[in-house]
Amino acid sequence: MQFLNKNENTNLKKEDILLFKHKVQVRVRTWEVDWQGIVHNSYYLRYMEIGRLEYRRAFGYNLSPDGTFTDGLKVFVVHNSVDYHNVAKLDDVLDVFTRVSWIKNSSFCFEHVIVNHKENIILSTGKGILVNVDFVSNRPVPFPETFVDEIKQYEIECNIMRE
């Protein structure tokens, strides 16, 4: 249920991928493809989530059994979106590119590009907005400076919008 025409379905240029330093590979599994032999649209959110977790792991943080990272933050996903440009098929190896494109006081944005590794075709682009919250009240609280600094240092381009 995704777009099959390979050349014109995204404004993203190949060069834009150079902004993404973080990459993780996943392989399309049998239960992820539907009756058309193509990956069901919901699995892209999971590929993107793998990208997000491995992105944070690359900073040296680990996932605790309670689901929080050892960076000491508690974050909620408040938005996800995916644009489907070309289809992923059974057994395809996918490159999931992830970057943080902006940080505000208490929220930030993950951007993703998913590429067919072998054919070097952009399959989908997506993003997620996450909010930093207080552990008890679950109300938005500003990110600590350390969080902002380490991402600013890592990313080639990241729009910091802090007051």
Next chain:
Amino acid sequence: MQFLNKNENTNLKKEDILLFKHKVQVRVRTWEVDWQGIVHNSYYLRYMEIGRLEYRRAFGYNLSPDGTFTDGLKVFVVHNSVDYHNVAKLDDVLDVFTRVSWIKNSSFCFEHVIVNHKENIILSTGKGILVNVDFVSNRPVPFPETFVDEIKQYEIECNIMRE
């Protein structure tokens, strides 16, 4: 991983739900909740897809074993997005509201509101854009008039943007 503050996380007003004539119920299942006891963000795309299928079924069409509807159309999902306002929890009964908010020449937009049935709280809003394609070339083709007419007739408000 979603937003927990119940009162201020959506601009959608309760009245706006009156625009949605189609509703289907789902129950949150054990494997859909994560370590926080709340529904994983990827499942909302599936709840929305259940809404879309049942919406078309309400017009008298059925799903063929090959995954196409008996309306004779072949459509691709080219975009999905979800805004998470409040969390769905284990065993919650959810009302999935679905409407078609606009139709262009060869694409249209499904909008969704997902509501906790018992507590009457908006949990998430979302939308998907689908494109009508030729069965062989997979290239966009205009919707037949019958498709546009039957939706126009059904919906309280639907923006028709046909040339």
Next chain:
Amino acid sequence: MQFLNKNENTNLKKEDILLFKHKVQVRVRTWEVDWQGIVHNSYYLRYMEIGRLEYRRAFGYNLSPDGTFTDGLKVFVVHNSVDYHNVAKLDDVLDVFTRVSWIKNSSFCFEHVIVNHKENIILSTGKGILVNVDFVSNRPVPFPETFVDEIKQYEIECNIMRE
């Protein structure tokens, strides 16, 4: 990836289904079918779990947000098995039959038959063994008499093997 020959793949006779008083219906969803248009083998464990939850709900118990039932018991699944006799296909409506076939001191067995509702064909049979454990030590403890009594009263045939 399941067996397609309809007449000879199970020893279960139609009459045997009469032993199953509890039934719940599920509909096969788009993401559950694989590239062959048939339900992936892992989803049968989920259909069976829906059967188990609704079986307990039929006794008046509810699922708490923490995943335990209001019957005050904590149980672990220690075994699951499925025999695939015929395939379930996209959009099929399935009858999931569930019964408790035996109860020992601290374990009991759920048996299931999954039937294509429209065609009245047995698709799969399965079972699960669950163990009652102490909330703190997670060690097996005997079921309370009330649990055994209410199931004995409900089931047409249930082998009680208590010492």
Next chain:
Amino acid sequence: MQFLNKNENTNLKKEDILLFKHKVQVRVRTWEVDWQGIVHNSYYLRYMEIGRLEYRRAFGYNLSPDGTFTDGLKVFVVHNSVDYHNVAKLDDVLDVFTRVSWIKNSSFCFEHVIVNHKENIILSTGKGILVNVDFVSNRPVPFPETFVDEIKQYEIECNIMRE
């Protein structure tokens, strides 16, 4: 919903794992753990399936887009079972061991052991029985000698029961 006591829940001895030459690693993902922070019982069938696919890939065969392997065979899963001995938790790295334990005329058996890589604890054991079928009639047909020979050559111990 699995058994938590680590020392006594399986008869499988550590030495038995020496019979398994094939191993593949998976990492437990966020959506695979339930409200207890442990992997939902249905995902073990998927870990086992990853083991099966990679086992065949190790023989040099690939998965075609239509879901069949380039070994030219069409096989159906007719049985799956899992015994849960200890729990897998969020972010655990699992070793999935796979072997073919027996081959009959037109069926064979995959056996699996799933081990927590870091803690070296057996989490679950399982098996699946698959049947070789004719591409058109879907009726069981004997395996070609090449299939039997290459597995016999690879496995340390495999019970060949051919007539």
